[in-house]
Amino acid sequence: MEKMKSYNIYGFTLNTNYDIQLAAGSIPDCFRVKNAKQPDLIVKQIFNFPVKMPLTCPPYIYSKNRKFVRSYNMGIPCKLMIDNLGGKTKLLFTPLFRRLFDIDKIISGVIQIKMLQKNMLMIHGALSLMKDDQTAAIFGWDKSGKTTFARQLGDVLSDDLFILKNTDVLPYPRKMRLFKNISPIVKSVPILNKIFIKQRHIDPYILLKKLKINKIIWKTKTSNKENFLFVQSLYHGNPIDSRNTILAYCSLCNFNLLDLEKRRMKIIKKYLGKYI
Numbered sequence: 001m002e003k004m005k006s007y008n009i010y011g012f013t014l015n016t017n018y019d020i021q022l023a024a025g026s027i028p029d030c031f032r033v034k035n036a037k038q039p040d041l042i043v044k045q046i047f048n049f050p051v052k053m054p055l056t057c058p059p060y061i062y063s064k065n066r067k068f069v070r071s072y073n074m075g076i077p078c079k080l081m082i083d084n085l086g087g088k089t090k091l092l093f094t095p096l097f098r099r100l101f102d103i104d105k106i107i108s109g110v111i112q113i114k115m116l117q118k119n120m121l122m123i124h125g126a127l128s129l130m131k132d133d134q135t136a137a138i139f140g141w142d143k144s145g146k147t148t149f150a151r152q153l154g155d156v157l158s159d160d161l162f163i164l165k166n167t168d169v170l171p172y173p174r175k176m177r178l179f180k181n182i183s184p185i186v187k188s189v190p191i192l193n194k195i196f197i198k199q200r201h202i203d204p205y206i207l208l209k210k211l212k213i214n215k216i217i218w219k220t221k222t223s224n225k226e227n228f229l230f231v232q233s234l235y236h237g238n239p240i241d242s243r244n245t246i247l248a249y250c251s252l253c254n255f256n257l258l259d260l261e262k263r264r265m266k267i268i269k270k271y272l273g274k275y276i
Contacts, residue, residue, distance in 0.1 A: 004017045005032065013040050014111070020111075022108055040118075043107055049094075060072055065253070067253070068082045068083075068252060077094045080094075113246070119165060121164040125139045127157040127169070128154050140219025149219065158171040164268075164271055167271050225272055
């Protein structure tokens with residue numbers, strides 16, 4: 001197993017020994033810190049951990065107080081544990097569980113919940129610093145031209161993802177994906193994407209600065225901007241994973257997800273009220 005790494009994403013702290021794929025890429029190194037003491041979230045891949053599952057519990061699922069476990073009897077340990085989603089959270093999983101289930105979606109959902117607890121949202125969109133030192137936020141569905149338009153306006157601060165903290169806009173400088181002058185038909189084929197996409201790092205020189213949005217550009221037509229951004233804030237971390245792991249935790253461990261979703265919409269309304 002890899003050594004533990006620490007990250008601080010604008011006040012959300014994370015310790016992990018796993019290369020978390022958040023928004024289709026590793027967490028940018030610019031968020032690395034030496035040691036996050038008492039982190040908001042610990043994500044750890046471990047070969048095995050003990051679980052005493054009573055005979056009366058549902059098949060493959062065990063919960064007690066704030067702890068939730070999925071465990072499968074396969075000879076090799078196949079387990080996942082989420083502990084204390086409402087406080088200092090720990091997420092453990094075994095290598096076999098990672099291979100059989102989409103662990104990155106589960107992790108992304110947990111990260112999004114932890115960010116919401118700090119009034120933070122991941123938003124699917126691009127940020128561009130224009131030549132007159134004004135900042136533009138660009139929204140739209142995949143392949144709607146957000147990154148291309150952001151590059152035309154000026155320096156790209158965030159490609160495909162940025163963060164809202166209350167009404168502050170904060171860049172998330174992951175790798176930028178650039179297509180090499182190919183047709184839209186080729187872009188739509190996932191296998192060909194790997195051949196024709198080149199990766200370029202965004203310079204995180206403006207990190208930790210609160211940006212003032214001077215212009216909002218919509219690359220997708222929408223009659224209800226609040227609902228559109230609500231969906232876009234779920235885009236890279238939908239808490240409803242393919243096997244409903246997080247919803248099962250919320251049900252069995254009495255975790256109120258509805259209040260967090262109300263907080264999500266409140267942040268979006270404040271953001272749109274400030275910049276539109």
